Amino acid sequence: MIRLFSTMTKKAKAQEFLLKTPKGTKDWADKDMIIRESIFGKLSTIFKKHGGVTIDTPVFELREILTGKYGEDSKLIYNLEDQGGELTSLRYDLTVPFARFVACNNLSSIKRYHIAKVYRRDQPAMTKGRMREFYQCDFDIAGTYDLMVPDSEILNILCEGLNELNIKDYKVKLNHRKILDGIFEACGVPEEDIRKVSSAIDKLDKSPWEAVKKEILEKGQSEEIADKIWTFVQHSGSIREVIEILKKSGIDNATAQQGIQEMEVLADYVEAFGIQDNLRFDLSLARGLDYYTGLIYEAVTAASAPPKNASELKKAKGEDEDASAYVGVGSIAAGGRYDNLVGMFSNNKSIPCVGISFGVERLFSIIKQRTDLSKLNSQHTDVYVMAFGGGEGWNGFLKERMHVTNQLWKAGINAEFLYKAKANTRKQFDGAEKSGAKLAVILGKEEYPEGKIRVKKLGQGEENEGDVIAIDEMVSFVKSQLQVDSITKAIGNL
Amino acid sequence: MIRLFSTMTKKAKAQEFLLKTPKGTKDWADKDMIIRESIFGKLSTIFKKHGGVTIDTPVFELREILTGKYGEDSKLIYNLEDQGGELTSLRYDLTVPFARFVACNNLSSIKRYHIAKVYRRDQPAMTKGRMREFYQCDFDIAGTYDLMVPDSEILNILCEGLNELNIKDYKVKLNHRKILDGIFEACGVPEEDIRKVSSAIDKLDKSPWEAVKKEILEKGQSEEIADKIWTFVQHSGSIREVIEILKKSGIDNATAQQGIQEMEVLADYVEAFGIQDNLRFDLSLARGLDYYTGLIYEAVTAASAPPKNASELKKAKGEDEDASAYVGVGSIAAGGRYDNLVGMFSNNKSIPCVGISFGVERLFSIIKQRTDLSKLNSQHTDVYVMAFGGGEGWNGFLKERMHVTNQLWKAGINAEFLYKAKANTRKQFDGAEKSGAKLAVILGKEEYPEGKIRVKKLGQGEENEGDVIAIDEMVSFVKSQLQVDSITKAIGNL
Numbered sequence: 001m002i003r004l005f006s007t008m009t010k011k012a013k014a015q016e017f018l019l020k021t022p023k024g025t026k027d028w029a030d031k032d033m034i035i036r037e038s039i040f041g042k043l044s045t046i047f048k049k050h051g052g053v054t055i056d057t058p059v060f061e062l063r064e065i066l067t068g069k070y071g072e073d074s075k076l077i078y079n080l081e082d083q084g085g086e087l088t089s090l091r092y093d094l095t096v097p098f099a100r101f102v103a104c105n106n107l108s109s110i111k112r113y114h115i116a117k118v119y120r121r122d123q124p125a126m127t128k129g130r131m132r133e134f135y136q137c138d139f140d141i142a143g144t145y146d147l148m149v150p151d152s153e154i155l156n157i158l159c160e161g162l163n164e165l166n167i168k169d170y171k172v173k174l175n176h177r178k179i180l181d182g183i184f185e186a187c188g189v190p191e192e193d194i195r196k197v198s199s200a201i202d203k204l205d206k207s208p209w210e211a212v213k214k215e216i217l218e219k220g221q222s223e224e225i226a227d228k229i230w231t232f233v234q235h236s237g238s239i240r241e242v243i244e245i246l247k248k249s250g251i252d253n254a255t256a257q258q259g260i261q262e263m264e265v266l267a268d269y270v271e272a273f274g275i276q277d278n279l280r281f282d283l284s285l286a287r288g289l290d291y292y293t294g295l296i297y298e299a300v301t302a303a304s305a306p307p308k309n310a311s312e313l314k315k316a317k318g319e320d321e322d323a324s325a326y327v328g329v330g331s332i333a334a335g336g337r338y339d340n341l342v343g344m345f346s347n348n349k350s351i352p353c354v355g356i357s358f359g360v361e362r363l364f365s366i367i368k369q370r371t372d373l374s375k376l377n378s379q380h381t382d383v384y385v386m387a388f389g390g391g392e393g394w395n396g397f398l399k400e401r402m403h404v405t406n407q408l409w410k411a412g413i414n415a416e417f418l419y420k421a422k423a424n425t426r427k428q429f430d431g432a433e434k435s436g437a438k439l440a441v442i443l444g445k446e447e448y449p450e451g452k453i454r455v456k457k458l459g460q461g462e463e464n465e466g467d468v469i470a471i472d473e474m475v476s477f478v479k480s481q482l483q484v485d486s487i488t489k490a491i492g493n494l
Numbered sequence: 495m496i497r498l499f500s501t502m503t504k505k506a507k508a509q510e511f512l513l514k515t516p517k518g519t520k521d522w523a524d525k526d527m528i529i530r531e532s533i534f535g536k537l538s539t540i541f542k543k544h545g546g547v548t549i550d551t552p553v554f555e556l557r558e559i560l561t562g563k564y565g566e567d568s569k570l571i572y573n574l575e576d577q578g579g580e581l582t583s584l585r586y587d588l589t590v591p592f593a594r595f596v597a598c599n600n601l602s603s604i605k606r607y608h609i610a611k612v613y614r615r616d617q618p619a620m621t622k623g624r625m626r627e628f629y630q631c632d633f634d635i636a637g638t639y640d641l642m643v644p645d646s647e648i649l650n651i652l653c654e655g656l657n658e659l660n661i662k663d664y665k666v667k668l669n670h671r672k673i674l675d676g677i678f679e680a681c682g683v684p685e686e687d688i689r690k691v692s693s694a695i696d697k698l699d700k701s702p703w704e705a706v707k708k709e710i711l712e713k714g715q716s717e718e719i720a721d722k723i724w725t726f727v728q729h730s731g732s733i734r735e736v737i738e739i740l741k742k743s744g745i746d747n748a749t750a751q752q753g754i755q756e757m758e759v760l761a762d763y764v765e766a767f768g769i770q771d772n773l774r775f776d777l778s779l780a781r782g783l784d785y786y787t788g789l790i791y792e793a794v795t796a797a798s799a800p801p802k803n804a805s806e807l808k809k810a811k812g813e814d815e816d817a818s819a820y821v822g823v824g825s826i827a828a829g830g831r832y833d834n835l836v837g838m839f840s841n842n843k844s845i846p847c848v849g850i851s852f853g854v855e856r857l858f859s860i861i862k863q864r865t866d867l868s869k870l871n872s873q874h875t876d877v878y879v880m881a882f883g884g885g886e887g888w889n890g891f892l893k894e895r896m897h898v899t900n901q902l903w904k905a906g907i908n909a910e911f912l913y914k915a916k917a918n919t920r921k922q923f924d925g926a927e928k929s930g931a932k933l934a935v936i937l938g939k940e941e942y943p944e945g946k947i948r949v950k951k952l953g954q955g956e957e958n959e960g961d962v963i964a965i966d967e968m969v970s971f972v973k974s975q976l977q978v979d980s981i982t983k984a985i986g987n988l
Contacts, residue, residue, distance in 0.1 A: 018556070019598055019839055022582045025552035027595055029606075033548055048874040049903055051910040051929055054527055058519035058627050059553055059584075059611060062512070079575035080584075083615060088516045090553075090574075101521055104513055112523075117553060121577060133552050145913035149892070153913075160903065272896035345513055380542040398643070402766035409543055409654065416545040419639035419647075435545055 024124035024132025031376045035368055036135075036360065040115055042164050043137045043358060047113035050157055052139055055112050057097040059119075063087040069096050069341070071290040072199055076120040090119035094138040095291070095355060096341065102142050102353070103345035109143030130330070131361055138335075140355030142342065148262055151295050151337060151354050152269035158299060158333055158356050159275045165363060167332065170301040172278050174239065175285035176263055177292050177336070179246070182256025183283070187228040189221060195290060197221060201233055202286035205300075209234075233284040239267040242281035262294065287336060294337030295354070301332055301366070332366070333358045377436040382482050383408055383415040384432035384458070388425060389445030396422035397443050404443060404453070404474070411475040413482075415441075432458055439481055441474065442466070455481065518618035518626025525870045529862055530629075533854060534609055536658050537631045541607035544651055546633055549606050551591040553613075554582040563590050563835070565784040566693055570614040584613035588632040589785070589849060590835065596636050596847075597839035603637030609854075624824070625855055632829075634849030636836065642756055645789050645831060645848050646763035652793060652827055652850045653769045659857060661826065664795040666772050668733065669779035670757055671786050671830070673740070676750025677777070681722040683715060689784060691715060695727055696780035699794075703728075727778040733761040736775035756788065781830060788831030789848070795826055795860070826860070827852045871930040876976050877902055878926035878952070879911040882919060883939030890916035891937050898935060898947070898968070905969040907976075909935075926952055933975055935968065936960065949975065 021027060028036060044054070060080055066089050070077070078090040091097050094114045102110065115137045124132055139157055141150040155172065162170050180201075184194050200215040209230060216226045235245050246260055263281070270276045287296045335356035343350030385405045387397035401417045408415040418431045432440055442454040453474055456466030469477050515521060522530060538548070554574055560583050564571070572584040585591050588608045596604065609631045618626055633651055635644040649666065656664050674695075678688050694709040703724060710720045729739050740754055757775070764770045781790045829850035837844030879899045881891035895911045902909040912925045926934055936948040947968055950960030963971050 019594070020556070021552050021598075022554055022556055022580050025554070027552070027598070028550035029595070029599075030547065030549075033550065036550075037548075049906070049908045051873055051875045051908070053524065053872040054531075055524075056522035056527065056530075058515050058521070059613075060516055060519070060627075062514070062516055079577065081573035081575045083573065086516050100513065101523070104515075104521070105523075133554075141913075143913070146892075146915045149913040149915075152896070156900065156903075268893060269896060272893040273900050274897075378547040379545055381545045398640075399762060399766040402646070402763060403768075406650065406767050409650075412543070414543045414545070419635075419637070419643040421640045421643075 022132070024122070026131065026133075030378050031373050032364070032368065034376050034378055035371060036364055039165060039360060039363055039367065040137065043161055044113060044115065046157060046160050046164060047137075047139050050111065050139070050153065052111045052113040055098075055101060055114055056116065057091070057094075057101055057114070059117070060088040060090050061097055061100065063089045065100050065345070066092060066096060069289075069291055069344075071195060071288060073120070073288055076122050078119045078121055092120060093118050093289075094136050094357065095140070095289075095338065098138070098140055098142075098355075099338070099341040099353065100345050102342045102351055106346070107142065108349075108351065111139070111141050113137070113139045135360035137358040137360055138355060140353055142351050142353040144352055148265045148269055148295070152266060152273060154335065154354050154356050155270060155279065155297065156273045156275055158297070158335075159278050161356075161358060162299060162301075162333065165367060167301055167363070167366060170278065170299050170332065171280050172297050172299045173236075173280050173282040173285045174295065174297045175282055175287075176259040176295050178255050178259030178294065179263070180259075180283070180286060182251065182253040182259060183229065183232045185255060186251050186253040187232070188225045189229075193220060197229070198286045199288055201229070201284055202288055204233065204284040236280055236282040236284070238276065239263055239270070239279060239281045242283065243267070259294075266295065287334065289336075291338040291341045292336040293339045296334075296336035297356075298331040298334040300330075330362055331359065332362045379434075379436050381414050381416050381435035381437045383413055383439045383441055383478060384428070384435055384437040385415055385417040385441045385443070386425070386428040386432070387423065387443040387445075387448075391445075394422070394445060396420070397445075397448065398422075400443055400448060404441060404471075407475060408441070408478065411479070413475070413478060439478060440466070441478065457481070516626070518616070520625065520627075524872050525867050526858070526862065528870050528872055529865060530854065530858055533659060533857055533861065534631065537655055537852060538607060538609065540651060540654050540658060541631075541633050544605065544633070544647065546605045546607040549592075549595060549608055550610065551585070551588075551595055551608070553611070554584050555591055555594065557581040557583045559594050559839070560586060560590055563783075563785055563838075565689060565782060567614070567782055570616050572613045572615055586614060587612050587783075588630050588851065589634070589783075589832065592632070592634055592636075592849075593832070593835040593847065594839050596836045596845055600840070601636065602843075602845065605633070605635050607631070607633045629854035631852040631854055632849055634847055636845050636847045638846055642759045642763055642789070646760060646767060648829065648848050648850050649764060649773065649791065650767045650769055652791070652829075653772050655850075655852060656793060656795075656827065659861060661795055661857070661860060664772070664793050664826065665774050666791050666793045667730075667774050667776040667779045668757075668789065668791045669776055669781075670753040670789050672749050672753030672788065673757070674753075674777070674780060676745065676747040676753060677723065677726045679749060680745050680747040681726070682719045683723075687714060691723070692780045693782055695723070695778055696782055698727065698778040730774055730776035730778070732770065733757055733764070733773060733775045736777065737761070753788075760789065781828065783830075785832040785835045786830040787833045790828075790830035791850075792825040792828040794824075824856055825853065826856045873928075873930045874908050875910050875929040875931045877907055877909040877933045877935055877972060878922070878929055878931040879909055879935045879937070880919075880922040880926070881917065881937040881939075881942075885939075888916070888939060890914070891939075891942065892916075894937055894942060898937060898965075901969060902935070902972065905973070907969070907972060933972060934960070935972065951975070 063079065066077055070092055077092050080088045094116060098112065098114065115135065117133055118136050119133055121132060122130060124130055141154065158172060180198060181194055184197055189197050196219045197216055200212055200219060204212050213226045217223065235242055243260055243263055270279060285296060285298060333356060337354040339352040340350055342353060385401050387401055389397065398421045405415050405417045416435050418428050437458055440456045440458055442456060444454060447454060447468060451471050452468050453471050454466045454468050455477055456464060557573065560571055564586055571586050574582045588610060592606065592608065609629065611627055612630050613627055615626060616624060618624055635648065652666060674692060675688055678691055683691050690713045691710055694706055694713060698706050707720045711717065729736055737754055737757055764773060779790060779792060781792065827850060831848040833846040834844055836847060879895050881895055883891065892915045899909050899911045910929050912922050931952055934950045934952055936950060938948060941948060941962060945965050946962050947965050948960045948962050949971055950958060
């Protein structure tokens, strides 16, 4: 290494490349890290409360595991180089690895949560929280259960998570793949075109009907079919309201009927959980992923990405007040039922699954915006150990500071000292301030050899001289002086 | 998805590939996950105690960042496929990304910890805990400080970590790159061959001198040079003992002298921390990585991989008892000083660093072996909500169970119920047992409509009928009945 730097040529080389993280990725540090860890903490507490266990799968999977699961978005999968051996790709979500895990371990049921990074070679939009490497917090229930029971608990967890994170004004948009596919069938879309048309409809939250209609026509459907679809997908409201609309529409398609029945059951259960007011049945919700088979949902909030300009805002505040406030907004959590994914990995049996994925980066942006960052300190130091002295023969008490700090560490107390043999008072106080320590333990040139030590509360001005106590009593005295960790408090208030 | 399965051809296709994780990777779940999370928890508590803050860097870096940092092992780096855009590779360790982070953010000092996965295309040896994807727990101190002060704190953290994890009989082998390089110089190894010879010497913990000597000769050194090297590298003992040996050897090489002086300073500090008995100065320790510039160390324990058979064991128990017990054993933690790595990313300034990396998989194997797995439950459920009834008009109280469970959730209590509309008693008790719940909250067909509920301790036999209480009092009653979480206890005892 040193030799690498002994010539100017090599030295120059170090600057030839850009010093940065890869496109669409970022480092997390400092106060951002505190906020993110608090999000993880709150969500995993909820996941555990609902009986969830956690698992961890490899960051890459055999490429074949991922193939054919993500529809049009499959092109965004990151492949590892073929360096001999197996072909592998970075995971695109946590759902497919979960299904693979359930199949691998031949499980018949599990409630699992998984907090980990996923990878998509998308066009990054950092300000909107769209990254190429990003975290997902997933909770999924696998197992054969009564209709809509786990589904309603998942919706409950979704609402609980957003409430706990203090996200205001969110709405959970719901739809059902069987209803949507039934509508497409009833409108005359051939079976093989259903997913394509569905992915066009999914864009209705960002684009006007005219643009979406154009895409449907481009995808080979007639104008008549497109217009028929529009008579359905413009409807939204409470679950019971939209069920009424669908019934009145006279749609007698068997697939749609089955979906409507399921939604009726769901309406009962979400009332038992008291979450019906957070939900909105929206027939235009389609979700891009191929693997959904039943209920699908997506939580949106106006706060996550407000319309860019006044005219857009005005337009957004149009006829349908409820829905419009969330137009053009990325989802902050999403999921659905996928009953056939595990079966794709295991022909013997199909394990029905339903789950929710929280988008951490988007939640993070909202929470950071409203957090008082000055109250956060990423260091957890409670005590700073110093030595005061000077004059002839003063050696700085470095070994003594090490010894005293070590006593604090052994007692489980978070402590630091300055890494200098002879440390002046100013630098030690600077170090203490930077560390966020609440107490100083001071070794005085005269006091310490007499078996005494000074304990001083920090941030209380010069006049406070602190307490002089026997070294033997230091640990218990320091413990009594330390208040509840202020960082814990700050995190609690996020 | 459904269509994929509608033909036999497609169905057969699902079985064509192996259902597994990629070579050298594994899923973590269940009790293993509890043990691993407890290791992470204990280590991060220690890291925070020493003033550490945590960061998170992307799992892949620009390929150029990793190039030229790992010596012979660079061939083990995983590359991502060139899909257009930047060339990237999975991180090989957490140290180079840390140095890149320090340079990127223009930091002059930081104590950081980082717990994350790293990737090496090595030949996996799962039983020994050598994987292609594995976790590292790193703590590093960056900044310009007095000689050996942060280094000794890092050694203290290393010992504290292993003690806290209750690892018995470990030894921390120490050496100094300046001493090692000075020895090679003094023995006549040309400067350009030093790293090559060094990496041969590093194999002395696994191979006999004859094999290592052969490699040194193959690497172009004379027999005389090799034999001279042997007169040095066979020595080990306490720091002060080996310093004496080196001084008596009359080595007057300037590089070695500087290293010896630093080791003398270190000897004082490790005594101040009281950890000298865990350390062993071993002149054969070389460490493979290119970037080390000063003190290097590696913790080994006989428990991590005992010799395979009796004859090996006998051989290992040879002349040098202390060292022999650890022969052939992979390291459980390792690190060193690397003063030039940050400078490779930033020509303006070089930030000296020193750090330690705990090898989680190897620690995990040791800890799992001695853990009573029957005491661990990966679910955190405290209460199972049931309904008892039957006969005509009995609807199973599903919505009522949902409502009651929701009240518990809202009060922060971990609770579950069976996802069946009409659930029989046996199945509900089975569900409760599987969940590990301590209490059952029972909705009786007659009691519940009267505003009453039954709370029963689980695992106490049929005769225990539980307490009948008013629904309004349920939350406070349940809270008072719940003891300290048994899982927390079990983890505490790992």
